[in-house]
Amino acid sequence: MNSQEERAELLRTIEFAGDQRLQLMVRHGFKNEFLAALREMMEEHTFYFQDHTRIDEPVIIGCRVDRETPRDRSGEKPELSIIDKIAVCIGQRKGTLTLRGLMEFFGWNEQQLTEQFLRNVFESTLKLNPRHDLWHDPSYRIMCSWEFYATINAARHFLPEGDDLRRRVEIWFTRAFFLAEYGPFRESASARAVERFLGKELPELQDLERTARRMPDEGSFYTRATDVIAEHLLALGLDAEELAEDFTVLIERNVHMQPIWTGAIAVSKTVQGLDPVRKQRVKAAMLNTLPHILDHYMFEDGISHDSIECWMRACGSNLAQHKPCAKAFAKALVDRMVDGRIIAAHEIVTVFGHRFGAYLKDRGGSRGLGTERWAEADLTPLVARAFDQAYAAEKFGNAALLVLVYGADACFDRELLRPKAKKEAKGGKYKEILDELCVERQTQIREIFGITQAAGQTAELQTRLRFVRTF
Numbered sequence: 244m245n246s247q248e249e250r251a252e253l254l255r256t257i258e259f260a261g262d263q264r265l266q267l268m269v270r271h272g273f274k275n276e277f278l279a280a281l282r283e284m285m286e287e288h289t290f291y292f293q294d295h296t297r298i299d300e301p302v303i304i305g306c307r308v309d310r311e312t313p314r315d316r317s318g319e320k321p322e323l324s325i326i327d328k329i330a331v332c333i334g335q336r337k338g339t340l341t342l343r344g345l346m347e348f349f350g351w352n353e354q355q356l357t358e359q360f361l362r363n364v365f366e367s368t369l370k371l372n373p374r375h376d377l378w379h380d381p382s383y384r385i386m387c388s389w390e391f392y393a394t395i396n397a398a399r400h401f402l403p404e405g406d407d408l409r410r411r412v413e414i415w416f417t418r419a420f421f422l423a424e425y426g427p428f429r430e431s432a433s434a435r436a437v438e439r440f441l442g443k444e445l446p447e448l449q450d451l452e453r454t455a456r457r458m459p460d461e462g463s464f465y466t467r468a469t470d471v472i473a474e475h476l477l478a479l480g481l482d483a484e485e486l487a488e489d490f491t492v493l494i495e496r497n498v499h500m501q502p503i504w505t506g507a508i509a510v511s512k513t514v515q516g517l518d519p520v521r522k523q524r525v526k527a528a529m530l531n532t533l534p535h536i537l538d539h540y541m542f543e544d545g546i547s548h549d550s551i552e553c554w555m556r557a558c559g560s561n562l563a564q565h566k567p568c569a570k571a572f573a574k575a576l577v578d579r580m581v582d583g584r585i586i587a588a589h590e591i592v593t594v595f596g597h598r599f600g601a602y603l604k605d606r607g608g609s610r611g612l613g614t615e616r617w618a619e620a621d622l623t624p625l626v627a628r629a630f631d632q633a634y635a636a637e638k639f640g641n642a643a644l645l646v647l648v649y650g651a652d653a654c655f656d657r658e659l660l661r662p663k664a665k666k667e668a669k670g671g672k673y674k675e676i677l678d679e680l681c682v683e684r685q686t687q688i689r690e691i692f693g694i695t696q697a698a699g700q701t702a703e704l705q706t707r708l709r710f711v712r713t714f
Contacts, residue, residue, distance in 0.1 A: 250271075254273060257273070264280070274348065285364075285366075288337060290364045290367040291332055291364070291386060292329055293332045294328065294330075294393045295328050297390075298332075300332060303333075303338040304344040304345060305344015306341065306343075308323065325396065325397070325400050326346065328393075331361075331364050362402075365394075365398065365408055368394060371386075373418040373423060377422065388424045391420045417475065418476070422493060422496075425493075426440050427468070427504075428493075428501065429499055430501065434451070434452040434468075437468050441471070441475050451464045452464055466510060466553070469507050469508050469511040473486060486513055490508055490514055491528075494525050503553070506556075507550075510557055526557065526559065529554065530568060533554065533562070533567075534568055534571035561598075568599070572601065573601070577628050580645065583703060583705070585644070585704060586704065588622055588625075589620045592621075593620050596620060627653065627654055639695040640701050641702045644704065655685060660681060660684060664677035
């Protein structure tokens with residue numbers, strides 16, 4: 244048997260080697276066959292770029308680069324070439340190919356590496372739809388910010404400006420990063436984060452960021468940054484309909500985004516220009532998220548005035564019609580009253596009450612209820628509920644504070660006791676049990692100061708003002 248026949252037989256045998264097939268092709272020098280096998284695998288698997296520090300799969304060709312770049316004799320860490328910083332992974336953990344290993348095996352220079360192989364890798368990655376595949380398919384959750392940045396860094400190095408493939412990769416990267424990982428929308432105001440995201444300097448945004456640090460009007464930075472990202476994608480050729488759907492989906496998924504970004508996106512030029520159906524989807528998504536945002540951010544002064552303003556504009560003026568929001572508003576007020584934070588609850592109503600149309604009373608002005616100037620907070624409808632919860636939680640000092648501030652009558656509500664009476668009722672004794680519970684509650688209210696003293700509890704009425712502007 245001659246050497247040609249032996250190599251043919253060896254190659255035939257290697258084809259049956261399963262996951263070891265590619266490594267054996269490299270070991271025995273089957274260059275053309277190896278490259279053909281990689282291109283064939285791209286039909287079934289997604290090939291994507293990876294940062295060298297994140298490689299976990301077996302290395303099929305080349306050597307793994309140390310996560311920590313070794314220092315030279317001067318003690319400095321030499322800068323790694325992009326050839327060493329970026330590797331190519333075969334989807335679903337089928338293995339890793341280092342760029343240096345490929346170049347040495349085939350004898351390629353960078354241009355040959357690009358034309359013979361990397362362009363195919365980019366095309367393979369672009370098959371993934373950022374809106375669906377990177378979000379829903381668990382097999383591709385291995386792709387995140389590391390892979391996205393490796394992809395764009397490779398494109399900006401290996402593909403020339405003006406190359407249509409580079410343009411398409413730029414679009415894919417931008418969409419993938421904010422749809423799957425929220426991109427700069429995870430972070431606070433940072434022009435640098437947006438610049439890194441888009442790969443270009445943005446002097447206008449830098450100036451706006453500096454202004455935001457000096458003045459509280461930082462919402463304009465976020466809104467402008469959102470519009471800049473949209474303009475960048477449209478300039479690259481992304482269809483306006485696709486962009487509108489991306490931004491709508493982004494708000495609907497809103498899990499890890501900073502609230503200021505969510506609000507800014509909702510009032511951005513892209514979203515404001517949506518068709519009525521998409522606008523309704525955005526508003527519904529904002530309203531569904533708002534109960535969490537209210538209690539965890541807005542009512543604790545955790546986000547800026549401009550962020551809250553963005554949310555209010557996006558959700559509409561009348562939030563009372565959205566039951567979860569109205570329920571969250573009332574719960575937040577009661578919780579603070581139960582904790583003795585009556586002033587905080589009062590301020591929240593002063594700031595947000597006109598948005599919910601609740602817990603306000605007319606001062607008697609001619610302009611009527613609903614305008615901040617002529618309406619003031621009225622927590623009386625919530626006092627009985629707050630007393631009920633404070634007493635049940637054995638916060639007797641805070642319960643006594645409610646009686647002291649609002650009076651005994653405000654702390655009693657027969658309706659609050661009906662559910663407990665129905666639960667305890669047997670046969671026809673419901674009314675008798677309800678009467679007993681009412682007498683018990685009135686006794687608790689009357690004796691609350693003595694109970695508080697016996698329990699050794701105190702209550703402190705907070706007086707620090709949280710809000711100075713009305714939304």
